[in-house]
Amino acid sequence: MKLQKLARPALLAIALAAGFGGAQAEDKVLNLYSARHYQTDEALYANFTKATGIRINRIDSDDAGVLTRLKNEGSASPADVVLLVDAARLVKAEQDGLFAPVKSQLLESRIPATLRGADSGKGSAWFGFSTRARVVVYNKLSVKKQDVDTYAELGEAKNKGRVCTRSGAHPYNLSLFGSMLERMGPEKTEAWLKGMVDNMARAPKGGDTDQIKAVASGECQVALTNSYYLARLMRSDKPEDRAVVEKVGVVFPDQQGEGTHVNVAGGAVAAHAKNRDAAVKFLEYLAGDEAQAYFANGNNEWPAVRSLKPGNPALEALGDFKQESVPIAAIGANQAKVQQMLDRVGYK
Incomplete structure (x- = not known):
């Protein structure tokens, strides 16, 4: 029932x-x-x-x-x-x-x-x-993969005017940011968040699928998304979804470092x-x-x-990746501190 x-x-x-x-x-x-x-x-x-x-x-x-x-x-x-x-x-x-x-x-x-x-x-x-990974998608025509293959690079000057995300206060972003706080410490994490705000192509809005489509359309050039939103588009029979997938690349960030946030x-x-x-x-x-x-x-x-x-063709196409080892409990415990940082740097 x-x-x-x-x-x-x-x-x-x-x-x-x-x-x-x-x-x-x-x-x-x-x-x-x-x-x-x-x-x-x-x-x-x-x-x-x-x-x-x-x-x-x-x-x-x-x-x-x-x-x-x-x-x-x-x-x-x-x-x-x-x-x-x-x-x-x-x-x-x-x-x-x-x-x-x-x-x-x-x-x-x-x-x-x-x-x-x-x-x-x-x-x-x-x-x-x-589990799902918090990945980076980028416009294959305007962005080099090596410029966005770490989370930290999204806050660097080379990506100014390129970044789009959903609300910083959304749980999916809060969990990523909580992981970064555990990895980087408070000072570096807040500086990174400020860098992301400075690099925004437009104010945060929409959901993860909207970020992928914005990258494909050229509204922005790089975005964060949960892996399953991209996998949905990859498995779609709709021509417009297939066209989006053709225009974007995907990165599992920090493969040479601490691994991708899960x-x-x-x-x-x-x-x-x-x-x-x-x-x-x-x-x-x-x-x-x-x-x-x-x-x-x-x-x-x-x-x-x-x-x-899983026997899922989209997941098989995405391939294997190194996952972070940050405990989930630590990520959850960092949420309040992260929200305060978002307020201070103006991440809406």
């Missing part, structure tokens, strides 16, 4: 009462709050129900909406499992006590330590199930889960081979289980 996204708290209360009230009285049910909105996830959930007999009730929102809902509901929340699509939000929810730690040998053996929450002794608060989509057991056993079983299911394929390919991401190959 899927409950539609609701914008207003009053409507939410009605939906919760109608959608989850009866479900809690049943033995085999899982109440899921999800920020994932990908068509292939429907098969993912259906296969879980078929394998376990556990029915899934789902409410969709974005990351911020899910977390606000959990906070407002408190201990009365019917949520059993939470799925989010950004590491910083996962870490913040962990810090806010919205998740319950899980001790699972299966999850710990399948999900790398760098892609899960810190182990409190009672287990990790969350687990990453797919973000995660992940899940957790809600702090007040009423169906904890089913919730843990669902997280373990997401770490399985079949679910990893659905979870990753539904949004053109890499599986968190590194021994698996």
Whole structure:
């Protein structure tokens, strides 16, 4: 059963009462709050129900909406499992006590330590199930690859008037900037952000796909994007999308240094889960081979289980790359400091 996204708290209360009230009285049910909105996830959930007999009730929102809902509901929340699509939000929810730690040998053996929450002794608060890289795209006619093959170069004078990005305060950028703060320290990171502001071809706006298209059109020459936005265009049958792909090159930054920044989509057991056993079983299911394929390919991401190959032609075309080793928890902890830097340098 899927409950539609609701914008207003009053409507939410009605939906919760109608959608989850009866479900809690049943033995085999899982109440899921999800920020994932990908068509292939429907098969993912259906296969879980078929394998376990556990029915899934789902409410969709974005990351911020899910977390606000959990906070407002408190201990009365019917949520059993939470799925989010950004590491910083996962870490913040962990810090806010919205998740319950899980001790699972299966999850710990399948999900790398760098892609899960810190182990409190009672287990990790969350687990990453797919990854995406924060890459650089550039106009192949006007930019040399070697001028944009590190994040730092986006703030250097040679790229003045070339750069475009979405809002600096968007979680995808905040996570990258939090990683750079961990790598470079506060002084160099703030100088880098100021350099990026000085290099903007236009004020930050739009989403990552808009940045790729702006590079292809010549509105700017270089931009940041999550890898799956480019992979979507690569797999598209639309002539206009194919034309965009032909005009842009892609770089996995810092391959000779600390590696490319990687973000995660992940899940957790809600702090007040009423169906904890089913919730843990669902997280373990997401770490399985079949679910990893659905979870990753539904949004053109890499599986968190590194021994698996996604069989995705766009990801295969992008090739292998060196990932950064900065812990996700450290990236999340840097968010407040990064936001202060953005305010000081005028990064909108």
